[in-house]
Amino acid sequence: MSVYPLPNTSEDLLGQIAFVTGATSGLGWRFARVLAKAGAKVIATGRREERLAELKEVIEGEGGQLFPYPLDMTNADEIQSVVARATEEVGLITILVNNAGIPDAQHAHKMSVDLIDRVFDTNLRGPFILSCEVAKRLIAAESPGRMINISSRGGFSYSGGGAALYSVTKAGIARMSDVLAVEWARNHINVNCIAPGMVSSEMLDGMLERMGDLAKHTPRKRIADPAQLDSTLLYLCSPASDAVTGATINVDDGQGGR
Numbered sequence: 001m002s003v004y005p006l007p008n009t010s011e012d013l014l015g016q017i018a019f020v021t022g023a024t025s026g027l028g029w030r031f032a033r034v035l036a037k038a039g040a041k042v043i044a045t046g047r048r049e050e051r052l053a054e055l056k057e058v059i060e061g062e063g064g065q066l067f068p069y070p071l072d073m074t075n076a077d078e079i080q081s082v083v084a085r086a087t088e089e090v091g092l093i094t095i096l097v098n099n100a101g102i103p104d105a106q107h108a109h110k111m112s113v114d115l116i117d118r119v120f121d122t123n124l125r126g127p128f129i130l131s132c133e134v135a136k137r138l139i140a141a142e143s144p145g146r147m148i149n150i151s152s153r154g155g156f157s158y159s160g161g162g163a164a165l166y167s168v169t170k171a172g173i174a175r176m177s178d179v180l181a182v183e184w185a186r187n188h189i190n191v192n193c194i195a196p197g198m199v200s201s202e203m204l205d206g207m208l209e210r211m212g213d214l215a216k217h218t219p220r221k222r223i224a225d226p227a228q229l230d231s232t233l234l235y236l237c238s239p240a241s242d243a244v245t246g247a248t249i250n251v252d253d254g255q256g257g258r
Contacts, residue, residue, distance in 0.1 A: 009240040014039035018237070019086065019093045019134065021073060021127070022100030024051035027150065027199060030226040031097050031233055036064025038234060040095060043086045045071035073100045073126030074118060083133040092141055095237050096134045098127040098149040098173070101166075108164040116165060123169035128176060131191075135184055144188035148236045149177045151195040153252045170195075174248045181246030190245040192236045197252025199224045224253045 018035045022028035024046030036042045036059045044055055044066055052068035059066040067090050069082050087093060101123045104111060131147055138145040154163065155170030177193035184191060200223055229251050235241050236249075 010238055011038050011234045013095070013234075013237060016040040016094045016237070017043065017091045018095035018097065019043045019045070019083075019130075020097045020099060021045050021071065021130065023055060024048045027196070027226050027229065028097075028099040029055060030229070031099060032066065033059055033062065033064070034230050034233060035095065035097075035237065036066060037062060038237075040237075041065045041067065041090060043067045043069060043090055043093065045069050045082065046100070047072055073130070074121035076126070076129050079126060079130050080133055083130065083137075087137060092137060092143060093134050094138070094143065094145050096131065096145070096147045097233070098130065098147065100126065101150065101152075101169075103163055104165045105162050106164075107162055111165060119165045119169060123166070124172045124176070127173065131176070131180060135180075135187070135189055138189055139184075139187045145190070146237050146241075147177075147180070147189065147191040148233060149173045149191070149193045151177075151193050151248065153195055153197045153250065153255060155195060177248065178246050185245055190236075190241065192241070192244060192246070193248040194229065194232055194236070195248055195250045195252065196229060197224060197250075197255035199226055199229070222253070224251070224255075228253075 013035060018040040020028055020032045020042060023032045023044035032042050032044045032055060042059065042065065044052055046052055047070065049070050052070065056066045056068050069086055071082050072078055102119060104115060104119050127149060151173045152170040154167050155174055158164065158167045174193050174195065177191050181191040232249055232251050
């Protein structure tokens with residue numbers, strides 16, 4: 001007889017500790033609220049301390065728990081320090097959402113080396129270091145965990161209009177999910193990836209200012225709302241996805257083509 005309930009699904013994250021990067025706006029802001037509402041204690045990180053304070057007030061007003069930690073994802077020492085402090089002060093991190101990212105919005109040959117470094121470090125190097133810091137603690141504790149990396153449809157489709165490096169790093173995030181899923185499967189750490197299309201955010205607002213109405217070029221003539229990623233995020237964080245690792249789920253409203 002099966003030990004699993006019928007149906008085998010749950011969005012209850014009570015007892016989990018979630019670490020969310022890039023939580024000061026956009027998807028990260030929404031993800032932190034969703035995970036807290038599902039019962040997790042949320043460690044929220046980002047560079048803007050005042051926004052973290054605002055998020056803490058919002059989440060506590062919704063009955064959740066949030067622990068803000070300022071973090072620059074380009075600083076490896078800071079990543080290691082924040083994980084160590086958060087683990088000591090809040091507890092073992094069992095859910096990691098690698099959401100932080102910045103665009104480049106330039107053609108490849110026009111990018112400065114400084115911008116190249118910042119995009120690589122924020123979008124790919126930092127998440128890799130952070131994932132390893134969280135994983136080594138889960139492995140030492142012999143505890144299962146969930147990691148959800150935020151890629152983009154831009155990592156798989158590029159029109160040549162700018163943001164070449166952003167595309168490269170987001171493809172890298174998806175591949176990082178593949179290989180870490182294989183490496184850590186024996187440790188019961190599930191590593192998966194979400195690839196959103198255009199979703200309302202501060203980053204997208206900048207694109208709309210430069211490029212005009214992008215929604216008219218999409219099959220459904222709309223830009224997705226961050227709330228439309230809630231169910232995918234919760235599925236990948238919950239026990240219901242226990243056998244799912246190394247997957248990239250497109251949540252692009254049909255925008256990306258195939």
